[in-house]
Amino acid sequence: MTRPAAAQSAGGSATLRGTVTDAATGEVLIGATVVVPATGQGVATGLNGTFQLRSLAPGVVLVQARSLGFEPQTLSVTLLPGAAQTLDFRLAVSGQELKAVTVTGQADRESDASVRRSEQRADNVLNIISAKAIELSPDIQVGNVVQRASGVSIVRNSGGDGQYAIIRGIDPRYNYTLVNGVKIPSPDPKNRYAPLDIFPAELLERLEVVKALTPNMEGDAIGGALNLVMKSAPDHLVVAATAAGGYSDLFAQRPYAGFSSSGLAQQSPGETHPAGYVAQPSDFSNKSLNYSSLKAPVNSLFGLTLGNRTRDGKLGLLVAGSLQNTYRGSDRLYYHPLGGPKPEPLPNTFTFDEIQRIEFSTLQNRLGLHAKLDYAPNARNRIGLYSLWTRLDDAQHRHLVSNDLGTGGDVPTTERSRFQRQQLWAETLQGDHDLGARLHFNWSAVYGRATYATPDLTTIGTVRATAANTQQGTFVQSNGHLWQRSLDQDLAGYANLSYHATETFDLAVGGLLRNKDRSNFYDYYDLTAATTGTGTNNRQPLTTYDQAQFVFASGYDGQPKTTDGNNYTANERIAAGYAQGKLLLVEHLQVLGGVRVENTNQRYDSQAPPTVVGRSGTISYLDVLPSLHFKYLLSEHQNLRLSYFKSISRPALFELVPASSSYNGDVDISQIGNPLLKHTQAHNLDLRFEHYGPANSQLLAGVFYKQIQNAIEFGFLQVSNNTFYYAPINPAGTATNFGAELQFNKYIRNWG
Secondary structure, eight states: OOOOOOSBOSSSOEEEEEEEEETTTOOBOTTOEEEETTTTEEEEOOTTSEEEEEEEOSEEEEEEEEOTTBOOEEEEEEEOTTBEEEOOEEEOBOHHHHHHHHHHSOHHHHSHHHHHHHHHHOSSOEEEEEHHHHHHSSOOBHHHHGGGSTTEEEEEOTTSOEEEEEETTSOGGGEEEEETTEEOOOOOSSOSSOOGGGSBGGGEEEEEEEOSOOTTSOSOOSSEEEEEEEOOOOSSOEEEEEEEEEEOTHHHHSOEEEOOOTTOOSSOHHHHSOTTOOOOGGGOOOGGGOOEEESSOEEEEEEEEEEEEOTTSSEEEEEEEEEEEEEEEEEEEEEEEOSSOBOSSSTTBOOEEEEEEEEEEEEEEEEEEEEEEEEEEETTEEEEEEEEEEEEEEEEEEEEEESOSSSSSOEEEEEEEEEEEEEEEEEEEEEEEEOSSSEEEEEEEEEEEEEEEEEEEEEEEEEEEOOTTSOOEEEEEEEEEEEEEEEEEEEEEEEEEEEEEETTEEEEEEEEEEEEEEEEEEEEEEEEEOOOSOSTTOOOBOSOTTTOOEEEOTTOOSSOOTTOTTSEEEEEEEEEEEEEEEEEEETTEEEEEEEEEEEEEEEEEEOSOTTSTTSEEEEEEEEEEEEEEEEEEEETTEEEEEEEEEEEEOOOHHHHSOOEEOTTOSSOOOEEOOTTOOOEEEEEEEEEEEEEOGGGOEEEEEEEEEEEESOOEEEEEEEETTEEEEEEEOOSSEEEEEEEEEEEEOOBTTBO
């Protein structure tokens, strides 16, 4: 639109000012170029999309506005001597991008050009990976995608896939995961952070890695936050299908050794029988130890996306699904420690009693479904419903050989069959409302439910005797059966109110309430090989696993573990509020600052014996989290950012329960919770230079520094002369984390 002329300028020259916006969305375009072709006079728009050209000659003048990814627009204006005129531009997306929209319906938000603009306009430090980049990569799940961002590495699971993100070199506990801006519960039985390998990558519209928190973001992220933005409803009919196949090179070298999970007992004997029942060795099945070999099994992937919008544009729907069936594996050597750390010859000296050779064969079945429904009855109101369900089934065979050094003696071997199912279901109802010309309100009501289940995790131990003075052959030693289930359930509400006070100042307030319920069920049975008589030669020869005979091991009575602290319930309530302001001090300098307050109340109750210190507990604390972010537009293509924020990290509820366990690990290390564990606080600083060049080229260079109080790390707690537990602790003193990041993208013809 064209505004009335403003006040008169001094002298005979004229001044031209205005705003450049996106014609489709009304969003201001930062760094757009406004130029007078006849004289070459030009300027870039500032952070609010405005420009000002001074010392122009009076008369009829042609003025052109252009921005990367948009069609240039040329307008004519009559400039009066000594006057300030106003001229606004509304740029349409370029024909190349419009063509892409015709094909996919999502090209604008999923393209590299779109995410580069989003990074440039952002108020804080972040990196974004586009759906186009994900499509061109070999990554089929989010855990592998996230390593494409600068400053991010991954923790891999036993199959070699990325599972957890390490942002800026610190433990995954210091991050959190969002789906469409909303925090999700975790199906991980021990940790607060969610395993990323449960999410199929093809459901993403983009993946955002946020490295500097603003007050309107939840404050429990010291490393950063991952926001999985899922595909949105298109503006026209979209039908897309994908199919792919392949195989693992490892299983071309050795066979895949798998088992069937269809006959596993879903409940332990203590659950299927009346209270007081004493289990018998005959209650347990070892059928899952019957392994079948496959040579180079085929991996497969299938995906389908359907979406459309009504003719009036008010109602849109998208449904997408992904099914992946993959065979994974790895071979490892593990140096097994003898006891805990020793003080000699130096503190924390470890000695090792054997080398373990471990082979993993894993079949993963990953299924993801999501649906997005949005309804806009008018231009001022929009309501959306988002549904997500994803499931990861993981059937893993672990073959472990101990003491296989060729030095004589017994060679123990352990076979383990573990089937685990992780599921996540999330429902989010959201609303966006313009309450007036300057007032905007949005809200979210969220329900999330994450579950983990391991039915009848079965292990069997055998030994191959090689010493000359012993009975020769392979013998049965032990048998174990474990049932475990966990539930992490969230009910949350978000509300945000923003006020566009002036052209240069925005104010926002809001808050959230979340109630989290978490529970864990744990029941295990240890058996040993049945023998008759006495003596070193009285061992049970191995025929088949199904025919092996067992009795309960010493100390196990066949009854459920009703006094084991790994059976617990916990609750966490979070109440938070924030206030933030965004101010444009001068044309090229923006300041965003504010404060967030979070109140945490935690309660847990375990089935540990009454004599155990901390078997139940209540914890509460209040955190005040200020933050301040500066962004300076050096030029049309360059930003300079400086950020400070304070953040926290809460212990996982499992880590507070004083229960020892060695379950669910790839190697057997006894762990124990710590009811005295404190939450972590950190001061964070960021400085980053950004350059955005043509053809989606990009240079990001930055440094960061974090001062961390009450850091949570794992160490060894000594409970007796010869007993150590691996436990979460708060080491004394203040920890620091600092480093540098460099990201460079450049495209030359068909290469990038």
